[in-house]
Amino acid sequence: MSEPISSSAKSSHPLPAPIQAGLPLTALAPMQDVTDRPFMAVIADCGAPDYFVTEYFRVHSQSRLEKHILEAVVENNTGRPVFAQMIGEDIDHLVRAAKDLQNHPIAGVDLNMGCPSPTVYKKQCGGGLLRDPQKIDRVLGALRETCPGLFTVKMRIGFEDTQNFETILDLVNKHQVDLLSLHGRTVKEMYRSEVHYDCIKQAVERVDCPLLANGDVTSAAKARWVLDYTGAAGVMIGRHAIRNPWIFRQIREEQNGQPVSKITLQEVNQYIKKLYHAVAKPDAPELRQVAKMKKYLNFVGQGVDPEGKFLYEMRRAKTKADLFGICDRHMPEGPEHLFAAEPYPGVIARPNRES
DSSP: OOOOOOOOOOOOOOOOOOTTTHHHHEEEOTTTSSSSHHHHHHHHHHOOSSEEEEEEEEETTTTTOOOHHHHHHHEEEEEOOEEEEOOSHHHHHHHHHHHHOOOOOOOOOEEEEOOOHHHHHHHTTTTGGOOOOHHHHHHHHHHHHSSSSEEEEEESSSSSSSSTHHHHHHHHHHOOOOOOEESSSSSTTTTOOOHHHHHHHHHHHHSSSSEEEEEEEOOEEEEEEHHHHOOEEEEEEEEEHOTTTTHHHHHHHHTTOOOOOOBHHHHHHHHHHHHHHOOOTSSSOHHHHHHHHHHHHHHHHHGGTTOOHHHHHTOOSSSHHHHHHHHHHHSSSSTSSSSOOOOOEEEEEEOOOOO
């Protein structure tokens, strides 16, 4: 094991207060084209996480802060702090964007060093940065100097392997990053492999700042296991919060020793319809709006029925009436009809191909 880089005094920037003192932190993971202002509002109504993070602001020589992403900050009605996420590789322009973000009511600036999209990492952005610790050293140094408040990082454990993992963790310490969110897979593993929780545990032991564990946190029970095993300060949840927007509330219940809320299929049906209207664009054709909903329902459907019948029918819906009718058939009223606490085995959330 390499020796840690010597770091100066730990950052004194306090994190925003959690909803309930003494409990692990929770955060909704940023997901491009998903975690916009309307989606955050719907999640908050089901039981908000401690923190939200925006979709990433793309930073390059011609970039300006995208208005639709900025809405999640300036029109935030969740009652919870929102961190502004950036992605890019040009240091001067990252500094410029970080300065621009200071003019808005952000909780802090977050740097994306984990996006596994090939179109992103081929530009040396997102997860692509993990191949170049020297570049990371310069980027973190410049942004730490630029951000008078909270500066946070979201990353993966490596690009193709963990060769640079410890070096990058030491750079997180060197530049006094205030919060690290760590997805326990490499960039090349995308979302396919098992999560390497041992690497998250290793990072918790090595970094000075609080760490949020990210990757396959599917339920309150799984969150308990991840927190106990890794020692992380909290969890960041993405796809499984689309499937189960009550998960943050359930985690707080479990951590408090309270009974974990059981969610009925009727509540899920109501969530789907509320989300449909929340994310609808006034001028969008109905077919396009239905297609947009399918990217959420691909995940929701993992907890509806063990055979995947809802997913099969949903993926073929063409109109709002079709979609809502399918929901009503598969999600009837009654306390006996429960939504699965964990995804059903073998019910796969895959991109829709029928629209």
